[in-house]
Amino acid sequence: SHLSQSVDAVRAGDRGRAGALALSAYLDGFEPIEPALGIRDRTLLERIEGLMGEYRAAVQGGEGAERLSARVQVIGEVLDDAEAALSPNAGSAATTFLGAATILLREGLEALLIVVAMIAFVRKSERMEVMPYVHAGWFAALAAGLITWALATWVIGISGASRELTEGFGSVFAAVVLLSVGIWMHGKAQADEWQRYIRAKMSKALSGRSAWFLFGLAFIVVYREVFETILFYAALWNQGNGWPIVAGGLSACVALAVIAWAMLRFSRSLPIGKFFAYSSWLMAVLTVVLAGKGISALQEAGIIGIAPMPSVPRFSVLGLFPTAQTIAAQLIMLAALAVGFALNRRRA
Template identity: 30%
Template structure:
């Protein structure tokens, strides 16, 4: 059960962190009316993940390994694209806070489905992987005499802990000012997105769509076991892999270096001078937890 608890924790932690940032972002900017879109995306992803698990369990046969990795890799790359868009929007918003942030947010989010798509992809990717892991573990449990429901219970407990950690991050995020919020969460998202991109590349390598699967850049599995607590936490938060290919490392470094540099430059730019027709300060946004 411990192994499946760690699987649920690892797979649920990244999705919980991204969703908590999205929710805190909307609450901080007074856009609570858009929370329904985020939860719609989350609900859709959960439904698809449950349906996928049911298909694996009751269908005629499971999905091929190559197809599993291709789906996971594709979802990862699409999610990175959407998260990157949001990161740069956050940097721009932080730079123009004094120029009526509320009007900017209205124009950028009221007609956009980017937020629910990010939520759906973040939860959906982890949900599909969790369904695959639970299905495999349940199948093995059914053949070795152990309770078949053990893997499901362990993974569920891990997911609940991940959700709790995500809520704790949300509770802290809504208490800092908007400028710091955008800067901190934007930087954190860059690291997360870099890990997701590298993970997606690895999935596509395992599916045979990209080369270099056996060309490792490093392997510290002996120091940080992938199934251990430290390895699980690093995987869940940063998508860190104890063994990574050269292509994975190259993609991660390139993404973090380029996107991180652009983000820092945007955040450091001085806000434009506020004219007399503009509000002198952004109205305070109160958030209750």
């Protein structure tokens, strides 16, 4: 295997080749089965990701061949567990249904929160002329997702590196944009600030640049989730049980639609100040979450190094991963949010 070869490379004194082999073991060996394993046993998936990340860090950190060999043995044992979890006998129609529903809910909720906040903002600001740009953004993302699925199924294969890079750069870009949006919304939470904003905007239409910004943000946040969901669903589809997949996906769509309806209904009854205050905190939380997820994906693609922090728990839903780089990215975002919010309060 690539992992055993990487140990041999370390013994030969070639750490660079050992690191490349360790990365290939993840991207070419484990990444293709990751979507299917995430459905069957997410805890096992996260354990394998953590062990392989720690192994790559150990290779680059100068750990000896014997200790690396012991790590490879442990990884081999958990990969055997993964193979057992992925056996045809380990799955059923019920687990497929739950997997399909859970995946779409988990991946779709982040994008839904952002898009619903954008729609509510356009309504609150009474600038309905730009609403088509928001809807066009998420609709174009869904269409691009279908094209991606067709290409991945019949034309080309999507490599592990491509998947991680798409998720990583998409998440980091969205985090940076949401950082500025969150700070801006927090500044408008004061009634006087909002009234000044309205008076300034009433005299002129929202610029074309702002409208296309809304389109781009809606497209990015939805497509990164659609891209991830497609890969999971493709892995499920290859295992059979087509109808449970369809039923699970439709159930999740209904749940997301209900959530969107409830959020929009709630936002209409909110005073404008509270709406912006709540929205700014929502954007702040998503900024920190996406920063962690983005850096983690870029680490898995080999773009960013890995410095393990074993004392930090892994909680992927919140973008919390036990590495110094992901924690640093989230702390930077928290610091930027704190400074931005403090400046807003000082101006008010």
